[in-house]
Amino acid sequence: MTPSYSGFLGRLDWDALPITGLIQNPNANEIVANAAAAIVLVGVVVVVSLLSWFRLWTPLWRDWLTSVDHKKIGIMYVVFAIVMLARGVLEGVVMRAQQAAGPGDGFLEAEHFAELFSTHGTIMIFFVAVPFVFGIANFVVPLMIGARDVAFPRLNQISLGLTVSSGMMLMVSLVVGRFSTGGWTAYPPYTGAAFNPGVGPDYWIWAIVVSGVGTTLTGINFAVTIYKMRAPGMTFMRLPMYCWTIICSSILIVFAMPPLGVAALLLAADRYLDFHFFTNDLGGNMMNYANLFWLFGHPEVYLLVLPAYGIYSEVFATFSAKRLYGYNSLVIATMSIAVLSFTVWLHHFFTMGQSALINAVFGIATMLIAIPTGVKVYDWMATLWRGRIRFSVPMLYGLAFLMLFVIGGLSGVILANPTVDYQVHNTLFLVAHFHNVLLPGVLFGLLAAYNYWFPKAFGFRLNEVWGRVSVALWTIGFLLTFMPLYFVGLMGMPRRSFSYDDPSFHPFMMVAIVGALVITCALFSVLIQLWVSIRDREKTRVPVGDPWDGRTLEWSIPSPPPPYNFAIIPTVTDRDDFAAAKDKGAAYPTPDAYEDIELPRNTGIGFVLCVLSGIWMFALVWWIWWLAALMTVLMILAVIVWTFDDSTELTIPAEEVRKDHEAWLARVHGEKAVDRDFETSPENRGLARPDLEAVT
């Protein structure tokens, strides 16, 4: 496909629309492509009509799109991640269906299958996992450290805008043109202009570059937030474990995103300006790309999984009603993993020609990560040991994680052995391994966090029954989908293949498609849970704010929290400060005096940059140079104009704070404390009767 070129619309023409392909050549492959495009368009129409029907445009703009409140930004991130998750899962199912169709060609074309695994991988990593992780962090971290907001609230909004606009590019690529076929790693020279002249790799490049800028800014923001914004008395050794993992993950971002940016931009220079960084001819060297990409790629998986570890640490402590066991060793383990993750990137290309000695060194470095990870697993088990355990939904996710993640970790140690890797690299064994750590590790952790902090965010609990159903479905679905892949992988079935001819793979593929359908049900169960919970919200309200007998500061304030989080910034004296306060009977103190609170005022800059950068990416992908230049200028101007705005603070008078806070305190004192055994009953209004036997 070599598109025509016109000055005004670049290489954009009618052939870019999937419907053209359907008309010219109606077959199953085109029908799938058009259905996907139709879903996007219908989705847009439905959302726009609903917003108009319920007259929600003004509140949407005023309360959400221009908000700089970290809690709202966090919620928007999570909504975005869940929408993208739905698309990612569906793509996974289509791929599994293609292989379940049996030996032979199935119903998709090779090219279409390649687009599917490329978008699937890109979406899952960059537009599900990252925004979900930092959505939760956005909501939770300032509350946990006793701060009023993140260090740079407006920058936070810009990060969200850039992430969303790049995610939208993947949606646009379904409708206009096609996405890359180069996998989420986009190795040149395959993605270079000589082999791949279409728009696909360009969609990938710009989505990665722009979302990468957004993520880097987020990393800077959270590193500084945790470093500088902690409440008085909260020393580093009193920092909740989750915040430790977020600060490590932020540091990983600060150092690991540049390699990705360099890799993507140099690839762009090759494609757009005919440079020779990674081409086959004139001195280009694709191994530089492999090194750059994985110098990012490996730390990336840890920047996703460390926060999940942090979530599990909080969940295990709370639902065992015990202090986290081995806090110091957990901190050291987290830091060691963060550092080690930068020393192992080469295990992603053991077979690409470096010496055996180098492979051995990187193999051993990789295996070393199992040590701190093992420390963590034992610490979690010791936290559960003799705790008063409640099998609530987040805890169930945690237990599923503990068992399944160990399998995934062990298969990773196996892969770290170069001799083994020579046999199974690029087979479905690898696919089984990374899904084994990404689903029970990252995704289950995020779902646990969603269930755990939901009542804090919205003031009511999620439905328990549907929560349990979804834990079961995710776990069973995961096992059925990915365990068979270990076996076919060992039998030699290559990854990323749209067809195969060995009939002995087929039974495994049949099991895997059943699993993928169970996962689809799991996804639906999450949505049903949300719907049922909203419907029944009157019965599950927790206005007092502490439904789980929580241990850290975020549980000491109302649910949902006021815009300023804390009426009075707390002074911290203990690691589990709120648990200690409850123990001493000193929770919910009445302050002596209130002060005016300054909050950042709403701004539209994030939204403006979201729109401008979206158009900019589209223009670059389609070579509409005048538009790209115009957008560049407008983006720079927008930022400059924005820096002239002085009226950035908003003051909430002390009197108003006092009124709100006193009303809430009155409610706290009027409420009856509920024993942990009745945690899931409507009696639980968010005032926990602490589990005193098990405080220590």
Added chain:
Amino acid sequence: MKRAPTHSYPGINLGERHASAHKATEVVTFGFWVFLMSDLVYFGLMFAIYITMIDAQAGGPGPHELFDLKSIFAQTLILLTSSLTVGLAMLALKYNLPRARIVLWFGVTLLLGISFLVLEVRDFMAMAEQGGIPQRSGFLSAFFGLVPLHGLHVAAGCLWLIVLGIQLRMKGMTDVIISRVVRLALFWHFLDLIWIGIITIVYFGGLTYG
């Protein structure tokens, strides 16, 4: 927040100011340092790429044909002097000298920055005349990936100087403006640091190993 004004932030301390402004400046400046660290990684990787590609000349022109050390020497002098003038602006800030003094040093820095860019572009054009264009070889791609990236940073710094100069005139020395001046100075020194890397690795390294 009632806390003793003992905050200090990495960079120049501005003497007596009230605590909340100090605190705000401290957070923002620290954040900017973290950003610079990230940017440093970016440059570090471009240096690494350049080193791996020094020999990838594919029969095209190499460092010996293309590099003009006299011009590089002039650029170095200009850039180092501009770091001095930014430093003088910071001193004017610290000792509460009249605003015009800061604007003056800003102006001189801007002129130096622009002359640096002019010389750099002239070098690139001379290289192009000898066939030294980025499309020619991996080595030249790496060169043009790194050196103009620094130039782009200098250009961004110049734009920043202009905008901040205007804001300084319009609004005077508010806390926000002072904090921006502090960051601009950091940024400018950072550019100098990268330039030192460029002369040692790109130019001297290129001439030695290329």
